[in-house]
Amino acid sequence: MxxxxxxxxxxxxxxxxxxxxxxxxxxxxxxxxxxxxxxxITVIEQSILTxxxxxxxxxxxxxxxxSAFLTQISSGGLTPSLLLNLxxxxxxxxxxxxxxxxAVVAYLLTAILGGGFVYSSEYGIYLDAxxxxxxxxxxxxxxxxxxxxxxxxxxxxxxxxxxxxxxITFSVFIASAxxxxxxxxxxGLVASSILLEFALIASxxxxxxxxxxxxxxxxxxxxxxxxxxxxxxxxSHNFGATLSYSIVRVLFLILLTVVVVPxxxxxxxxxxxxxxxxxxxxxxxxxxxxxxxxxxxxxxNVSEMSFELSDPIWHDISxxxxxxxxxxxxxxxxxxxxxxIGPRNLPFHLLSFLAFGLGVFLGDYVSINGVKSFLLSTxxxxxxxxxxxxxxxxxxxxxxxxxxxxxxxxxxxxxxxxIGFGAPSFAxxxxxxxxxxxxxxxxxxxxxxxxxxxxxxxxxxxxxLAGSMGxxxxxxxxxxxxxxxxxxxxxEETLSAGSDDYLSRTLRQTVYVVVGLAPLFLIAGLIEAxxxxxxxxxxxxxx
Amino acid sequence: xxxxxxxxxxxxxxxxxxxxxxRVGSRWILLAIAxxxxxxxxxxxxxxxxxxxxxxxxxxxxxxxxxAFAASTGxxxxxxxxxxxxxxxxxxxxxxxxxxxxxxxxxxxxENLGVLLPLSATEHDxxxxxxxxxxHSAFLWSLLVLVPYVGWVFLMVALYLLTESSNxxxxxxxxxxxxxxRTLAAEGRRQSQPNSRLPDLRNSMxxxxxxxxxxxxxxxxxxxxxxxxxxxxxxxxxxxxPELLRGFPESTAGGRRAA
Numbered sequence: 001m002x003x004x005x006x007x008x009x010x011x012x013x014x015x016x017x018x019x020x021x022x023x024x025x026x027x028x029x030x031x032x033x034x035x036x037x038x039x040x041i042t043v044i045e046q047s048i049l050t051x052x053x054x055x056x057x058x059x060x061x062x063x064x065x066x067s068a069f070l071t072q073i074s075s076g077g078l079t080p081s082l083l084l085n086l087x088x089x090x091x092x093x094x095x096x097x098x099x100x101x102x103a104v105v106a107y108l109l110t111a112i113l114g115g116g117f118v119y120s121s122e123y124g125i126y127l128d129a130x131x132x133x134x135x136x137x138x139x140x141x142x143x144x145x146x147x148x149x150x151x152x153x154x155x156x157x158x159x160x161x162x163x164x165x166x167x168i169t170f171s172v173f174i175a176s177a178x179x180x181x182x183x184x185x186x187x188g189l190v191a192s193s194i195l196l197e198f199a200l201i202a203s204x205x206x207x208x209x210x211x212x213x214x215x216x217x218x219x220x221x222x223x224x225x226x227x228x229x230x231x232x233x234x235x236s237h238n239f240g241a242t243l244s245y246s247i248v249r250v251l252f253l254i255l256l257t258v259v260v261v262p263x264x265x266x267x268x269x270x271x272x273x274x275x276x277x278x279x280x281x282x283x284x285x286x287x288x289x290x291x292x293x294x295x296x297x298x299x300x301n302v303s304e305m306s307f308e309l310s311d312p313i314w315h316d317i318s319x320x321x322x323x324x325x326x327x328x329x330x331x332x333x334x335x336x337x338x339x340x341i342g343p344r345n346l347p348f349h350l351l352s353f354l355a356f357g358l359g360v361f362l363g364d365y366v367s368i369n370g371v372k373s374f375l376l377s378t379x380x381x382x383x384x385x386x387x388x389x390x391x392x393x394x395x396x397x398x399x400x401x402x403x404x405x406x407x408x409x410x411x412x413x414x415x416x417x418x419i420g421f422g423a424p425s426f427a428x429x430x431x432x433x434x435x436x437x438x439x440x441x442x443x444x445x446x447x448x449x450x451x452x453x454x455x456x457x458x459x460x461x462x463x464x465l466a467g468s469m470g471x472x473x474x475x476x477x478x479x480x481x482x483x484x485x486x487x488x489x490x491x492e493e494t495l496s497a498g499s500d501d502y503l504s505r506t507l508r509q510t511v512y513v514v515v516g517l518a519p520l521f522l523i524a525g526l527i528e529a530x531x532x533x534x535x536x537x538x539x540x541x542x543x
Numbered sequence: 544x545x546x547x548x549x550x551x552x553x554x555x556x557x558x559x560x561x562x563x564x565x566r567v568g569s570r571w572i573l574l575a576i577a578x579x580x581x582x583x584x585x586x587x588x589x590x591x592x593x594x595x596x597x598x599x600x601x602x603x604x605x606x607x608x609x610x611a612f613a614a615s616t617g618x619x620x621x622x623x624x625x626x627x628x629x630x631x632x633x634x635x636x637x638x639x640x641x642x643x644x645x646x647x648x649x650x651x652x653x654e655n656l657g658v659l660l661p662l663s664a665t666e667h668d669x670x671x672x673x674x675x676x677x678x679h680s681a682f683l684w685s686l687l688v689l690v691p692y693v694g695w696v697f698l699m700v701a702l703y704l705l706t707e708s709s710n711x712x713x714x715x716x717x718x719x720x721x722x723x724x725r726t727l728a729a730e731g732r733r734q735s736q737p738n739s740r741l742p743d744l745r746n747s748m749x750x751x752x753x754x755x756x757x758x759x760x761x762x763x764x765x766x767x768x769x770x771x772x773x774x775x776x777x778x779x780x781x782x783x784x785p786e787l788l789r790g791f792p793e794s795t796a797g798g799r800r801a802a
Contacts, residue, residue: 014680015630244680251686259691263612266605307634309562314620 010304012241012297014290017305018248021289022313024126025282026321028135029328033511034122035284036416037140041114043413044420045107047427052103054434057366059095066370071377114420116152117144123218126289127296137511138504143218145480150223151214157224158213158231162206169199208246209235215295234298241294249287253279269398273405280409332516339513340465345472351422352429352468356460359430363437372441382443397526404525407459408518411466415473415514419507421481422474429467436460450539455528462520469513476506550791553642556635557784563631564777567624569770574617575763581611582691608691615689622701623685625769629705630678632777633712637676639784640669640719646791647726658729665722672715679704695759699751702765706747709772720783727790745772 025031060066069092124143129135173192179185212231217223220230235242256275264271297305339345410428417424440448452460480503585607587593594603644666651658679701687697745768754762 011678013678015627015678015682018680018682244683248680248683248686251683251690255686255689259612263605263608266601267609268602269609307638309559309631309635 010297012238012294013305014241014244014248014294016308017241017293017297018286018290019310019313020130020305020308021286021293022316023310024129024289025286026316026324027133028125028129030135030137030140031122031125031129031285031289032281033137033140033507034118034125034144035280035288036412036511036514037118037121037419038284039280039409039413040416040419040424041110041118043410043417043428044110044114044424047417047424047431048103048106048110050431051427052099054362054431056095056099057370058362061366061369064369065091066366067374067377070370070374074374074378110420112152112156113148115155116148116150117419119155119214120144120147120151120218122285122288123215123292126285126292127218129289130293130296136504137508138501141480141504141507147217147223150227151217153224154213154217154227158210158228161228162210163203165199165206166196166203169196208242211235211242211246211291212295212298215292219292219296219299231295234295238294238298241298245287245291245294252283252287270402273402273409276409277405328515329518332512332514333519334516335509335512336465336516336520339469339509345468348468348472348475349464351426351471352464355426355429355467356433356464359433359435360437360440361433362430363434364440365437366434367438367441371438375442380442382447397530400526400529401522402525403528404518404522407463407525408514408521411463411517411521412514414463415466415469415510418467418470418473418510419477420474421478422471425467425470425474428470429464432463447536447539447541451532451536451541454532454535455524458520458527459524462517462524466514466517469510473503473506473510476503479503550646553639553646553791554788556639556642557788559635560777560780560784563628563635564780565628566774566777567621567628567770569767571617571621571624572763572767572770574614575621575766578611578614578618579695579759579763581607581614585611586692611691612689615691615694618694618698619685619689621766621770622688622698623681625705625766625773626679626684626701627681628773629708629712630681632780633676633678633708636716636780637669637673639787640672640723643723643787643791644669647730651730658726661722661726661729665719665726668715668719668722672712672719675711675715677704677708679708695762698766699754699759699762702754702762702769703747703751705769706745706750706765709769709776710745710747713776720787723787724790730790732790 057066060069121140121142121144124147125135125139128139128143169192173189173196176185176189176192180189209232210228212234213227216227216230216234220227222230256279257272261272261275296302340349414425414428417428436452439452442448443451585604588595588600588607589604592600594600595606598606644662647658647662651662653659684697684701684704688694688701690697750761750765750768754760754765
């Protein structure tokens, strides 16, 4: 389509695109799935770190040096330099080096390759939803499978180019700080701190220009430097819309996390989990869709976005959205029931349960062989709340809602992290079991059950179920991967398509199951905030 | 596009006035005033460590800050509504003018200079209108206004831009509709001229300086002036657009319904 000369140069309307992005999000809920997968990548990264930590403390517990290690850490105050000196002392280096090495490699691979899959599916599905008015979970898998390499390469290069000035200067700053005892070192520190500010500004400016690198991979079918170059071109030709997008994105984040959270926390309204949910499930998809379409409309062969009217967003958010969300949760609850009783899912349930049990066993072992004696040496008395932890005064129903949202987000991450071949879900469940296991030797069984059972009777099975769903998703991903590259028109093509379909169906089921777990976590959260403390006091706990 | 389809679209666009030209409720101004007062109270409370009865200083600041932020969201919504409605009004009007021009162009013979000359002038007006109409992002400015304290500066800038756009829009629109009326009259269609009264122009720079010198107090009354001004402008359109539609007799009931 060609722009009429009478209508002048093509314009890009940020508000029109943002509004339509909202309605696209409303019409095609599947576009949330990649954002959920993005949260899952974070869970995978965390599971790498927690698994490394579990291995480290378990080995120390086996060697009988854990208590001494914990005492060393706590005695000198937990300063970064002390921690570094301690970790890299000759006693721990042989154990830590392989753990840190593997964890760093796994972390980077997850961030880049996982990011490649998630972003290619994310930006691909936005394009489908806008242009074809169709967005399914199947297209998430399809886009992710097709362009993950190109996206991963672009992700790596784009971040390298954007943040290199800051990272290099920051490294110089740290090196100067470590050598600031002399006059020359002090001058170096001052100079590097000034340079650091300039480098940060430079990185932020570059970030504005590389903002379209990921959409460019999907829209232009390019990768790496070419995608970054296209992004620079689009951003400089449409600087107003690009700057509006960047400021809106940063402002949403700052206002919600820096202004709203501290203010409301001070009056007993912890909203951090609610804000994390809003950011992950609503703002990220709408803003990323807006970014994609700003880039799309910047293409010379695409005509200006036409004038169209839609209902006010505020009315929809306040009136219709809660009803729609409830309907999805109800559908999810049905799926939870189906998944739980489905006989084919029994192996996944067993594996998830095994992960939890293994975690409890390891936690218990580590606690008995180091953590318990360390805590007792610090004056911990069994059956008392930790005197060093000051709990903020929180309005009871709000605390329950906060616990619910936090646990629900963890379960979403746990379920969807399974796409990393099931291991991250297994590791997350194991970690949760590990934490519970640490508590087992610290009080009597009755007191422990009083503290855990009232809400845990709902919360723990729900979490294990999320893990079970994640392991099933991992199995589906493995079937997809080890289906191999099937030549076209071969008899096996059906098998490959079947694996793809199975992965799509399992991913869809995972989304429904984790959404359906919401009411269970809500009940558990309310019990944990309002009922569990009463029962704990009845069984001798003091705070 | 067939002749009938174009006129139908014109009719539809005129009818959309009921959705785009919605008056912003002036009661929102109360929240803007509340926001202003509460943030001042927050600053005083924070500086002199004064707390509310029965509350610690932290809780007191948390409560005042939360209320101030809640009130600021009302101010933010007001700014959003003002900019958004001006954008939508302006975009719809551009579409109306575009459709009207296309209609006249399609039914005018190439040798009919009597119509083509005023049509060319109208097209020139239309290009000018497009060139000078800048759509400001309602989302962006409403978020900027939400930033505590600094938001007042952004409020002044937003009102300045809005006033400038509104002044330019009023001027350009009047010229465009006058020329459109002349073109239709040249076609032999009865077309009354728009109100000859020039739209009220506001001195945006004076308002900006006054707001800056009074630390934002004048900006609150400026907001009110903008709400009233926008409403008056929308009222003018309730007669202007159906009048224009009468120049397109194919447009059956559309104009009457919109009126």
